[in-house]
Amino acid sequence: MKILAITAGRKNGNGEILAKEALMRAEELGAEVMLINLHNYDITPCSGCESCTVKFTQKGEAPECIYKSKDDLDLIMKEWLSADGIIVAVPTYQFMPAGIFRTFTDRHLAYEPNFHKQVGSSEYHRHRVGGIICNGGSTRSWMSLALESIHVSMLSQDIKVVDQMLAIRAPRPGQILLDDSIIMRAKQLGENVVTGIRNYEQVTFLGDPKLGWCPNCHSNLLSLGEPHWNNNGFAIECPVCHSGGDLQKNEEGKWEFVITNNTKSMTNSHGAVDHFFEIQDTMKTYFENTELVNEKRKKYSKYKPNTLITIGH
Numbered sequence: 647m648k649i650l651a652i653t654a655g656r657k658n659g660n661g662e663i664l665a666k667e668a669l670m671r672a673e674e675l676g677a678e679v680m681l682i683n684l685h686n687y688d689i690t691p692c693s694g695c696e697s698c699t700v701k702f703t704q705k706g707e708a709p710e711c712i713y714k715s716k717d718d719l720d721l722i723m724k725e726w727l728s729a730d731g732i733i734v735a736v737p738t739y740q741f742m743p744a745g746i747f748r749t750f751t752d753r754h755l756a757y758e759p760n761f762h763k764q765v766g767s768s769e770y771h772r773h774r775v776g777g778i779i780c781n782g783g784s785t786r787s788w789m790s791l792a793l794e795s796i797h798v799s800m801l802s803q804d805i806k807v808v809d810q811m812l813a814i815r816a817p818r819p820g821q822i823l824l825d826d827s828i829i830m831r832a833k834q835l836g837e838n839v840v841t842g843i844r845n846y847e848q849v850t851f852l853g854d855p856k857l858g859w860c861p862n863c864h865s866n867l868l869s870l871g872e873p874h875w876n877n878n879g880f881a882i883e884c885p886v887c888h889s890g891g892d893l894q895k896n897e898e899g900k901w902e903f904v905i906t907n908n909t910k911s912m913t914n915s916h917g918a919v920d921h922f923f924e925i926q927d928t929m930k931t932y933f934e935n936t937e938l939v940n941e942k943r944k945k946y947s948k949y950k951p952n953t954l955i956t957i958g959h
């Protein structure tokens with residue numbers, strides 16, 4: 647049983663301390679563990695070329711990222727894809743996950759297991775379990791998009807998230823150590839990831855059942871449904887796992903999000919497969935009109951407003 651922790655904060659900072667606490671518990675329970683702090687590696691931002699999605703959806707082929715072997719991402723992904731359990735510990739910057747984590751996960755598109763399955767690339771068929779640690783200097787109101795955004799990255803990777811936790815009000819490095827209960831919570835998260843790996847088929851969410859609105863992924867966000875590419879969408883949807891449903895009052899008079907439709911859910915393969923076909927369909931319009939688009943683009947490539955000239959450009 648192999649568990650990988652990815653950290654995206656300061657070395658020996660709050661997130662890394664919590665990730666190590668979780669790993670120590672997992673190791674006690676028999677796991678082989680590894681920790682990767684993204685700050686120690688060279689990860690080029692995604693260029694947006696979309697050669698991966700074009701290859702997947704238009705050519706039916708498994709892609710390789712254009713930066714493969716040019717930086718450290720592929721080496722990290724080998725560990726990420728072969729682990730049975732993944733723990734991520736990411737600090738909040740500007741309500742969101744720290745940018746270095748987003749730089750890392752933007753590059754995941756070429757490694758998306760459900761897209762590989764669609765084109766018969768069998769090396770990606772694996773069960774993986776995840777635990778999320780999201781830490782910040784403030785309370786949840788100043789971390790409002792962080793945990794949920796991290797969760798999206800795990801679901802896109804087809805990782806079954808069995809636990810997620812917030813570590814609040816610890817701005818300075820190591821300050822989290824003043825709160826024993828949160829250290830114990832991280833230890834529990836490590837144990838829950840091991841339990842999840844051992845019971846992959848049966849396991850559901852092992853974290854706080856009261857966390858968040860969504861009974862499926864425990865996100866604390868909800869959005870008003872908008873039309874989807876191939877049908878009308880839902881009255882209310884979870885923006886993280888894409889479960890559809892509506893708000894209802896329970897017996898105590900409290901509003902609840904009640905799920906009525908899971909056909910787009912990212913916690914089973916339906917959501918990712920639906921998105922594969924969405925990309926295929928949407929890009930088709932482009933490929934049928936390439937000459938027209940290129941002709942229209944000339945106006946914008948010719949227009950050169952003033953810009954900032956720096957040494958690198």
Ligand SMILES: Cc1cc2nc3c(=O)[nH]c(=O)nc-3n(C[C@H](O)[C@H](O)[C@H](O)COP(=O)(O)O)c2cc1C
Nearest residue numbers: 655656659660661737738739740741782783784817
């Ligand atoms: C650029 C920057 C932006 C931040 N923005 C937020 C924020 O929006 N909400 C919050 O709760 N904490 C914010 N923080 C505080 C960090 O989340 C906090 O210091 C955290 O403990 C850092 O984690 P680490 O010790 O694992 O590096 C910010 C810190 C930095 C450096």
